[in-house]
Amino acid sequence: MSNLDTQPTLTTCGGRADVPGAPVHELLKSREVPLSESHMVRRLLPSLGRRMIGAWCFVDHYGPDDIADAPGMQVPPHPHLGLQTVSWLREGSVLHRDSLGSLATVRPGELGLMTSGRAISHSEESPREHAxxxxGAQLWVALPDAHRGVDPHFEHHTELPVVAGGGLTATVIMGTLDGSTSPGTTYSPLVGADLTLAPDTDVRPPLEPDFEYAVMSMSGEAEVDGVPLAPGGLLYLGCGRTSLSIRSTNGADLMLLGGEPFAEEIVMWWNFVARTGEEVTAARTAWANGSDFGTVNGYDGPRMDAPALPSVPLRARGRVR
Known part of the structure; x- marks a missing residue:
C-alpha cells in the first residue's frame, strides 16, 4: 500500500537511544489520510510521538467500510524501496499485482507479504466483485542494511499458525509468538499477531523482554495492561515485559506488534525507506524516469506520480520527535 499524501512529510527514525528500557504506556493518536478519492485510513505509525516499534515503521488501519456500491480500495501502481509491506484483512479482499508478475487475491486470515528490497512496484485494489x-491493516517493516538490497519477491500465505486458549485466538502473522512461527520471511527479530478475544476473556500471552511492543485495537474494546483501548487506538508498551495482561468484557479484535529495537537510523519518505537523503532523491528520480522499479501490468489506470521532494534536507535522526 502507498502513502498517498500529496505532500508527504519526511520521517527520520531508528536507533535505540530513545527506546524505553522498561514498560511504559503511550496511547498514540491516529490521523486520517486519504487512500483514494472515497476511502480514508487511520494512520497510527509514524506518529508525532513514536516512529517505530521494532522494525515496524508504518501502520494504517482502515474500515470497517461499506463498499457495496463503491469501488473500494483503488491504489494505482507505485514504487517501494528498502521495506516489506504486510497486508492483513479482517473483512473483504484485496487484489495484488506487482512488477514481478505476481497476481494474488488476499483474503481475511491470509498474509500478503511483499519484500521490496532494492526496488519493486505494485498496485492494490478491491476486486470488481467484492464483499x-x-x-484491515497495512503495515511496513524496515529492512536492515544487510538485507535492504535483497531481490524483490512476493509471498502469499493462506495458512498461518494459531495459538489458542483461555478465550484468546492468536494468529501469528509475522515472527514467533508462544513457540509458533509464521511462514512469512523476516529479516530482523519481530512479531505481528492478530488477537481475537472472546467475551469475558482475561489472558496473559507471553512476550520477549528484549522486544518493544504495542497493541492496536481493530474492533471492540479491551483493557491492555490496565489501560482501556478503543477501536483505532495504538498503545505503545516499551520493553521489559515477559507477559501482557489483556482483558475484554464483550470481545475484541486486536493486533500485537513487537520487535527488537531497530538499531539503525533510517530516512523514510513517501514509499521509500533509505539511509540518506541522496538515496531517496535517486529513488524518486528513477520512478519519475520509469526506471529500476519495473512495470505493473493489468491495472486499469495510470501509475502514481511521485510527489515533490521537501525543501528541507533529508537526514536520518532518532526514532521519536
Missing part, C-alpha cells in the same frame, strides 16, 4: 465490507 460489502472492507476492514
Amino acid at each position: 460489502r465490507l472492507l476492514h
Whole structure:
C-alpha cells in the first residue's frame, strides 16, 4: 500500500537511544489520510510521538467500510524501496499485482507479504466483485542494511499458525509468538499477531523482554495492561515485559506488534525507506524516469506520480520527535 499524501512529510527514525528500557504506556493518536478519492485510513505509525516499534515503521488501519456500491480500495501502481509491506484483512479482499508478475487475491486470515528490497512496484485494489465490507491493516517493516538490497519477491500465505486458549485466538502473522512461527520471511527479530478475544476473556500471552511492543485495537474494546483501548487506538508498551495482561468484557479484535529495537537510523519518505537523503532523491528520480522499479501490468489506470521532494534536507535522526 502507498502513502498517498500529496505532500508527504519526511520521517527520520531508528536507533535505540530513545527506546524505553522498561514498560511504559503511550496511547498514540491516529490521523486520517486519504487512500483514494472515497476511502480514508487511520494512520497510527509514524506518529508525532513514536516512529517505530521494532522494525515496524508504518501502520494504517482502515474500515470497517461499506463498499457495496463503491469501488473500494483503488491504489494505482507505485514504487517501494528498502521495506516489506504486510497486508492483513479482517473483512473483504484485496487484489495484488506487482512488477514481478505476481497476481494474488488476499483474503481475511491470509498474509500478503511483499519484500521490496532494492526496488519493486505494485498496485492494490478491491476486486470488481467484492464483499460489502472492507476492514484491515497495512503495515511496513524496515529492512536492515544487510538485507535492504535483497531481490524483490512476493509471498502469499493462506495458512498461518494459531495459538489458542483461555478465550484468546492468536494468529501469528509475522515472527514467533508462544513457540509458533509464521511462514512469512523476516529479516530482523519481530512479531505481528492478530488477537481475537472472546467475551469475558482475561489472558496473559507471553512476550520477549528484549522486544518493544504495542497493541492496536481493530474492533471492540479491551483493557491492555490496565489501560482501556478503543477501536483505532495504538498503545505503545516499551520493553521489559515477559507477559501482557489483556482483558475484554464483550470481545475484541486486536493486533500485537513487537520487535527488537531497530538499531539503525533510517530516512523514510513517501514509499521509500533509505539511509540518506541522496538515496531517496535517486529513488524518486528513477520512478519519475520509469526506471529500476519495473512495470505493473493489468491495472486499469495510470501509475502514481511521485510527489515533490521537501525543501528541507533529508537526514536520518532518532526514532521519536
